[in-house]
Amino acid sequence: MLDGFAVGFLEILQLATLVTMFVGVVAGIVASAIPGFTITMAIVLTLPLTFYMPPVQGIATMLGVYVGGLTGGMISAALLGIPGTPSAVATTFDAYPMARKGDPGRALGIGIFASFFGTLISIIVLVLAAPPLAIVAIGLGPWEYFSLIVFAMTVIASLVGRSVVRGLIAGLIGIFLATIGSDPMMNSPRFTFDLAMLSTGLPFLAVLIGVYAVSQLLGEVEEMRSDSGTGEALIEERIVFRPLPYLMDTIRRPVNLIRSSLVGVFIGAVPGAGSSIANLVAYDQARRASTDPDSFGTGVPEGVVASESGNSSTAGGGLIPMIALGIPGSAVDAVLMASLMVHGIAVGPRLMVDNPEIVYSIFVGLFIGALLMLLITLSSMRYFLMVTKIPKHIIIPAVLVFCAVGVFALNNRVADIHLLFFVGVLGYVMKKMDYPLAPLVLGVILGPIAETNLRRALSISEDLTLFITRPVSAAFLALAVISLVVFLRHRMRPRAGVGADS
Amino acid sequence: MSDSHSDNASGRSDRPEDYALQPKAIAGDSALLQFAFNLLMLLAFAYLFWEAMALPESRWEPLGAGTFPRIVLGLLMFLNVVMIIQTARQALSELRYGPRALFDVALRTTLEFRLVFSVLGAFALFLLLIRPLGFLIAAFLFAFGVQLLLGPRTWRNLVISAIIALVLSVGLQVLFAQVLHVFLPRGPFS
Numbered sequence: 299m300l301d302g303f304a305v306g307f308l309e310i311l312q313l314a315t316l317v318t319m320f321v322g323v324v325a326g327i328v329a330s331a332i333p334g335f336t337i338t339m340a341i342v343l344t345l346p347l348t349f350y351m352p353p354v355q356g357i358a359t360m361l362g363v364y365v366g367g368l369t370g371g372m373i374s375a376a377l378l379g380i381p382g383t384p385s386a387v388a389t390t391f392d393a394y395p396m397a398r399k400g401d402p403g404r405a406l407g408i409g410i411f412a413s414f415f416g417t418l419i420s421i422i423v424l425v426l427a428a429p430p431l432a433i434v435a436i437g438l439g440p441w442e443y444f445s446l447i448v449f450a451m452t453v454i455a456s457l458v459g460r461s462v463v464r465g466l467i468a469g470l471i472g473i474f475l476a477t478i479g480s481d482p483m484m485n486s487p488r489f490t491f492d493l494a495m496l497s498t499g500l501p502f503l504a505v506l507i508g509v510y511a512v513s514q515l516l517g518e519v520e521e522m523r524s525d526s527g528t529g530e531a532l533i534e535e536r537i538v539f540r541p542l543p544y545l546m547d548t549i550r551r552p553v554n555l556i557r558s559s560l561v562g563v564f565i566g567a568v569p570g571a572g573s574s575i576a577n578l579v580a581y582d583q584a585r586r587a588s589t590d591p592d593s594f595g596t597g598v599p600e601g602v603v604a605s606e607s608g609n610s611s612t613a614g615g616g617l618i619p620m621i622a623l624g625i626p627g628s629a630v631d632a633v634l635m636a637s638l639m640v641h642g643i644a645v646g647p648r649l650m651v652d653n654p655e656i657v658y659s660i661f662v663g664l665f666i667g668a669l670l671m672l673l674i675t676l677s678s679m680r681y682f683l684m685v686t687k688i689p690k691h692i693i694i695p696a697v698l699v700f701c702a703v704g705v706f707a708l709n710n711r712v713a714d715i716h717l718l719f720f721v722g723v724l725g726y727v728m729k730k731m732d733y734p735l736a737p738l739v740l741g742v743i744l745g746p747i748a749e750t751n752l753r754r755a756l757s758i759s760e761d762l763t764l765f766i767t768r769p770v771s772a773a774f775l776a777l778a779v780i781s782l783v784v785f786l787r788h789r790m791r792p793r794a795g796v797g798a799d800s
Numbered sequence: 801m802s803d804s805h806s807d808n809a810s811g812r813s814d815r816p817e818d819y820a821l822q823p824k825a826i827a828g829d830s831a832l833l834q835f836a837f838n839l840l841m842l843l844a845f846a847y848l849f850w851e852a853m854a855l856p857e858s859r860w861e862p863l864g865a866g867t868f869p870r871i872v873l874g875l876l877m878f879l880n881v882v883m884i885i886q887t888a889r890q891a892l893s894e895l896r897y898g899p900r901a902l903f904d905v906a907l908r909t910t911l912e913f914r915l916v917f918s919v920l921g922a923f924a925l926f927l928l929l930i931r932p933l934g935f936l937i938a939a940f941l942f943a944f945g946v947q948l949l950l951g952p953r954t955w956r957n958l959v960i961s962a963i964i965a966l967v968l969s970v971g972l973q974v975l976f977a978q979v980l981h982v983f984l985p986r987g988p989f990s
Contacts, residue, residue, distance in 0.1 A: 350980045463879055463886075467841070470876045474848075474869065481865040486856050488865055489848065512923075519919045522950060691950035692961075695943045696968050698923055702930070702939075703972050707982045715927050723920070731837050749868040757861040 299429075306658030310666055315355045319362040319663070323670045326366025328685050330383045332693065333374055334518045337367030337383050337573070338629045342506045343697070345637055346704035353641040353656060358663035360634055361613075365667035368573060368610045369413040369675060374686045376405040376602075382686070385573035385609040388581035392594065392601025399597050407544025408599050409606040410675045412555065415548065416607030417668040419559035420566070420614025424621075425661050428650070431622035435647035440755035441765050445774035447748040450625050451741065452778040454570030456785035459734030468733045472741020473748070475500050482750050495713040500721070502636050503708045505742050508721025509735050510629065511701045515694050516726045522690060541676055551603050554584050558604040559611040566615025570736055572628035573609040580608025613664060621657055623647060625744065629736050632743045640708075646747075831890030832902070838887065842880040849873040915950070922946050934987020939969035 309315070322344065329340035344363050348356030371386030376393035393405040438446070451473075455465030478489045479499020490496040548555065558580035565576040584604030585594040594601050616627030617634075624646030626632035635645045643653055650657050675682075705718045725735055755764065766772045852873060855866030895902075910917070926942035933941075947961035976982040 347980065350982075463883055467876060467879050467883070470872055470879070474845075474872050474876065477869045477872065481855075483861065484856070484858055484865055486865045488855055488869060489851065516916050516920060519916050519950065520913065522915060689951065691947050692964055694919070694950060695946035696964070698919075698946070699926075699939045699943055699968060699972065702927060703935075703976065703984065706984065707976065707980065710982065712931050712985060715930060719924055719927050722923075726916075731834065745872075752868060753861055753863045756863050760862050 302654055302658040303662065305655050306660075306662035309354045309655060309659040310358055310662045312355075315358050316666070318351065318355060318359040319667060320670055320674075322359040322362030323366035323667060323674055326363035326368075327370035327373070327671070327675065327682055329363075330367040330370035330386075331373040331682050331685050332688065333378075333380045333382050333686065334514075334521070334690070335383070335693070335697075336510070336514065337364065337371070337385065338510045338633070339514055339697075340367050341630050341633045342503075342510045343700055343704055345503060345506070345633055346707040348637055349640055349707065353638060353643060354659045354663075356637050356641070357634060357656070357660060358666070360637060361660065361663045362667045362670060364613055364630055364634075365417055365610070365664065365671050366674070368417070368613060369410065369606070369671050370682065371609075372406070372409040372413070372606055373679070373682050376409060377402055377683060378686060383574075385577050385612075386605070387574070388577040388605035388608070389602065391581060391605070392597055392599075393605075395595065395597030396599075396602065397597075401597075403538040403540065404544060404547070404599075405597075405602060406675075406679055407539060407541065408547050408602045410672065410679075411545050411548035412558075412603040412606035413610040414668055414672045415555055416559045416562060416610035417613055417664065417671075419556060419607070420563045420611035421661060421664050421668075422614075423560070423563045424614035424617055424664075428618050428621040428657070431618065432647045432650040435623050436651070438647070438770065439768070440751040440758070441768050441771040442774065443751040444748055444755060445765060445771040445778070446623065447625070447744050447751070449774040449778040449781070450569040450619075451737070451744060451748075452782050453568060454737045454740050455734075456781055457568070457570045457575075458736050460732060462782065462785050464733045465737050468728065468735065469737035469741040471728075472505075472738035473745030474741075475505060475738075476742045476745035477749070482746055483753055495717060498709075500717060500742075501705070501708055501714050502639075502742060504705050504714050504717045505721050506629075506633060506636070506739060507701045507705055508718050509725035509739055511697065512718065512722030513725030513729055513735070515698055515701075516722070517729065518690060518694055539676070539679070547599050548603055551600060554587075554600055554603050555607050557587065558584060558608040562608040562611030563615035563618075566612030567618045567627050569619060569625055569627055570740060572616065572630070572736075573612040576612045576615075577605045577609040580604045617660060617664070620645065621649060621660065624649070624747065626740060629739050632739055635743060830894065830905075831887045832894040835884060835887045835891035838880045838883040842877055842884065845873050845876045845880065849877065918949055919946060922949070930985050932987065935984035936969050936973055937987060939972065940965045943968050 310319075325344065326337065326340055329335050330337050341360055341363050344360055348359055351359065367383065368385060371382035372389050372393065374380050374382040375386040375389040376397050379390050379394040381387045381390055389409065393409055396402075396405040451469050452466070455469045456462045457465075459465045459468070476499075478496055480486065481488050487497065561580040561583055562573070562576040565571045565579060566573070581594075581601060581604045584600055585591045588594065588600060612628070616631045619625045619627050620631040620635055624635070624644075626635050638645050638656065643649070643656060701718065701722075702715050705714050706712065708714065725738075728738070729735060756762075764771070766775065849870060852866045852869045855864060855869070857864035857866070922942060922945055926938050929938040929941070943965035944961050947964065948958065951957045951961065973984050976984055
């Protein structure tokens with residue numbers, strides 16, 4: 299294990315990698331500081347740029363964007379009272395009042411350190427949990443794998459959005475979209491309708507950018523009528539920054555820090571649930587555990603610590619199932635998986651055995667990303683505030699252009715750009731009709747894995763009962779049924795949906 | 801959001817359905833629209849299912865190319881039927897408002913979303929023009945046009961928009977060519 303880390307550090311600590319990671323962290327902070335632009339969108343748009351890097355550098359850069367993004371949402375949350383991303387919603391509850399009371403530096407400082415320690419704790423759990431889990435997972439046969447994916451998809455579908463059935467429909471649409479193109483075993487074309495555009499299938503990147511960037515931007519256009527932007531609630535005072543006291547402020551609350559981080563790790567590891575849920579749950583848990591729950595919401599440091607460590611720790615959590623099982627914990631992890639797949643690296647339990655250098659580089663990359671985030675935010679937080687002032691009428695067309703370029707960069711095909719349009723419209727319509735998009739994206743990535751395993755299982759033996767007589771497979775299927783039943787019952791009582799993407 | 805349409809066509813003033821006449825509510829809230837959407841999906845998936853029946857079987861394995869898509873499409877059809885049954889009653893009650901009121905809602909929704917449709921149209925045009933005009937010109941026109949569409953109509957914005965569009969289109973082309981060796985479509989003019 300130690301030499302694994304040595305390899306990881308050697309891979310990451312190269313000038314080119316550090317430079318692109320630095321840029322990635324800055325880009326992540328900037329992107330998520332802008333209200334309406336999510337972390338997923340930032341990562342999706344980074345993906346095409348990383349095709350041209352070696353795999354380790356590419357994934358390290360995206361981890362930088364991820365870690366930066368999980369922190370950046372806090373800037374506008376604390377100073378403007380507007381969450382920069384859905385994962386910073388709970389941060390507005392206490393960081394904003396604290397800033398309003400005249401201590402914006404403290405709100406940001408505590409948030410930064412809480413994010414840093416949250417990421418750190420999540421890395422520790424990741425390093426401890428992923429390798430043993432992968433060893434167990436290697437023993438899984440195609441039956442177990444298929445059942446595991448069925449279970450993962452039901453959890454994803456049930457957790458996000460407001461209706462379990464719509465979640466399932468979205469997930470299945472994703473799985474269906476992935477069947478377009480040639481089939482994974484026989485290479486016979488499916489659903490291509492003799493269109494050249496579809497002959498190689500839907501490029502995963504077009505789906506990602508269409509669903510997460512284009513449809514999201516269209517949603518932003520829609521909001522442009524109602525509010526003319528930010529700025530009114532801006533804190534004009536000079537932000538005073540005293541790192542050491544803020545560090546003490548944060549680590550003097552170890553129970554809160556560790557509890558919130560573990561909440562984040564756990565929620566991050568559950569497929570489909572991510573930072574947008576974790577920050578709310580962590581905040582809620584901290585309030586319940588507090589001796590003075592009524593003070594929450596008035597600008598107490600506990601609230602900031604809980605929310606920011608809760609969302610940042612999902613980074614490590616989401617990577618656990620991705621590294622150990624090849625099942626992404628969130629849309630962001632799906633993008634990371636896609637970037638490895640572009641380089642021809644198969645992601646699954648064998649990743650640990652076949653490409654240990656990649657796995658250790660991910661561990662180290664996450665750590666270095668967190669360090670860079672700390673350095674960058676502490677030294678230049680003030681400047682990031684300026685990006686929240688860039689008007690949307692400039693950002694929207696610019697990012698749309700970038701979407702087109704990004705999709706083109708994968709295969710150098712103009713047809714892919716045209717596909718992007720249709721996927722973007724599909725994503726937008728589904729979002730308007732209240733269908734969650736995260737299950738769709740995870741369906742696209744998990745569908746082919748499910749099909750391959752199902753067909754492999756039946757080629758070994760045509761006996762369908764093996765799915766329920768092999769104990770592990772049966773357990774996963776039972777869990778799938780249980781989770782559906784539980785969620786269907788739970789959701790009978792209507793309640794506000796939690797954020798759909800991270 | 802406040803201007804709810806009070807004189808509904810059928811003259812009924814029942815409480816539960818009046819949100820149907822508020823086009824500002826999320827589209828997902830209208831049962832009729834949901835009903836239509838699910839019906840449309842059901843038809844589409846049924847067609848694709850029929851299409852999947854023609855996919856080849858395999859001699860080497862029990863499942864051919866078509867079985868898995870048929871399972872997925874079958875489930876999709878089933879779930880859409882579930883949704884249709886769930887929303888049918890409400891959808892019918894929304895229908896009682898009569899065609900005029902519904903048309904009104906549709907019209908107002910369209911007006912509400914006209915900016916989205918305009919941007920979407922511009923985006924489609926941009927994507928279609930990348931090949932014939934080249935990336936540089938198409939991206940410039942798109943970025944410039946949409947900034948003017950969404951931003952304030954002032955001389956200052958006109959100038960800023962032009963500069964940003966220029967930097968964006970030239971910048972991306974150069975960045976991708978120089979750093980990543982991706983050559984964006986050049987078109988006939990360069």
